[in-house]
Amino acid sequence: VSSADLETVRALAALARLELSDAELSLLHADLARILAHFEVLARHEEPTAPLPFEGAARVRQDQPVPSRIQEAILASAPEAEEGFFLVPKTVGGER
Amino acid sequence: VSAAFEPDELDAWTLAGAHARGERSVSATLDDTLAGIDALDPQLRAVAVRLDESARQRAEMLDAARQHGFPAGPLCGVPVVLKSNLCLAGVETNCGSRVLAGYRPPYSATAVERLLSAGAVPVALAHMDEFAMGSSGENSAFAATRNPWDLERTPGGSSSGPAAAVAAGLVPLALGSDTGGSVRQPAALCGITGFKPTYGRISRFGLVAFGSSLDQIGILARSVRDVELAFEVLSGVDERDATSLDEPPVQRLTQVGLGGLRVGVPSEFFGPGLDPRVRAASEAALAQLERLGCVRVPLSLPRVELGIACYYVLATAEASSNLGRYDGVRFGPRVAGDGSLAGMQAATRSAGFGAEVKRRILLGTFVLSRGYYEAWYGHAARVRAALAADFRTAFETVDVLAGPTSPTPAFRLGERSADPLSMYLSDALTVPASLAGLPAISIPAGFVREGERDLPVGFQLIGPHRGDARLLAIARAFQEATDHHRRRPACEPTGISA
Secondary structure, eight states: OOOOOHHHHHHHHHHTTOOOOHHHHHHHHHHHHHHHHHHGGGTTSOOOOOOOTTTTOOOOOOOOOOOOOOHHHHHHTSSSEETTEEOOOOOSSSOO | OOSOOOGGGGOHHHHHHHHHTTSSOHHHHHHHHHHHHHHHHHHHOOEEEEOHHHHHHHHHHHHHHHHTTOOOOTTTTOEEEEETTBOOTTSOOOTTOGGGTTOOOSSOOHHHHHHHHTTOEEEEEEOOSGGGOOSSSTTOSSOOOOBTTBTTBOOOSSSHHHHHHHHTTSOSEEEEEESSSTTHHHHHHHTSEEEEOSTTSBOOTTBOOSSTTTOEEEEEESSHHHHHHHHHHHBSOOTTOTTSOSSOOOOOOSOOOOTTOEEEEEGGGGOTTSOHHHHHHHHHHHHHHHHTTOEEEEEOOGGGGGHHHHHHHHHHHHHHHHGGGOSSSSSSOOOOTTSSHHHHHHHHHHHHSOHHHHHHHHHHHHHTSTTTHIIIIIHHHHHHHHHHHHHHHHTTTOSEEEEESSSSSOOBTTSSTTOHHHHHHTTTTTHHHHHHTOOEEEEEEEEEEETTEEEEEEEEEEOOTTOHHHHHHHHHHHHHHOOGGGOOOTTOOOOOOO
């Protein structure tokens, strides 16, 4: 079982949208290496393919739209909202 | 506020009855409760958000309803504390995280709605490890709660505030959440009763998600009797949680005979990492069960030793996905970063999450990433299935499984906070039931001497899938024959006066 090298941890942080200083990265890399080394006990136990314990346990409701009257309340939690939308920094063209 | 009171007066059962019969007013109980919080919480640091005003309105409403002859709910006027990851409409539910600072959900959790319908009075939201990630309460971005038995020690976690509030006598009842032991371990370290039901028994709607296949709302109280009272109210199917079990609320069993009951004792629960004093207290509890007529059945569940690795792979994988939503768009404070969308998201998350949450997000992202997924996540999922099958097999020959809840009594604040792996290992005895989705309860089993102080030891009973009612009845029978759960910490200067 492979562990994660420093460059892998840097790439994981980017994937997870985390900005980490070099000091934070090297600390987390050391933690992960130690934790994963401890977890290699898992790999030493071969398990047959088996269904997960809760597969099929979830119920689904009727696919019927129901009115939602809390749009305003939900938007009130957002850092920036306007005219019924969440506002985010501009992602295409122009300045901002 | 009187320093002397009979502990049973704090019992949710007794209080609800006294309120319903008009023997005491809900407002008087609330006044005492708020005075207790005033007096004790500055040291304890259990309370995150006080709800004095809404609680007073509710108390007056409940008192007026009784005077007008409306029937009282089963939790009439019982003051309760909620962990800060349970939504209560309009109240800051920040999960102990800066990333959700100021977030006020527009709706309440189903469990919270059911508490309210039963007449309970929420008096506070309580501190917790950030996003329920921790075993000591120290990962809260806002306050590390202290253990009422020794203020230098941890109350356990992640339901640190709820457990300390109940143990200190601030309230008789609290709701927490348990993903890998976050209700049972703090209950053990604080000398109270903590119950995690079968996965799906209590709706997770409105519980902020951490590891969705493991998360379950749990109940903290000073007795099994109070846990049962709350569980009858909280359990039962909920259309808004697709994983809630399609069954009616669980009714408590009036009595269960312990004679001939088969108590399985997995040797893996008594491994080398166990504090010898905890071992001795657990052995004494087993001996007590035998005196009550139970039959002790030694057995082995070898995959229990894989529990920590299995749990931390699966829980972090789920967390890395669930916590993707905190990106500065929908909730909490936003940090602009370099002004781009991705830059804003990264800056917001990096400023908002604490070190342990970042560690788990990275670990979870790793075990789900291409090239590692099968070896880590896939393998852990198969181990989990096999472990659940092991438990099913064990319950063909025993009625209940028993052992210690936590390998050690309460440790000192700061003692493990620099070493994530040693903190993870604190959960070794609680994660197996979580992985298998089984009901499990921690009950006080005695005390160990630590310097000048006595620290409580918790004893865990695990039942078969959907065997909640019987598990609770067995735990209740143990408490009827013992008095460990009646002992109170010395730091308790206040309470609800007669």
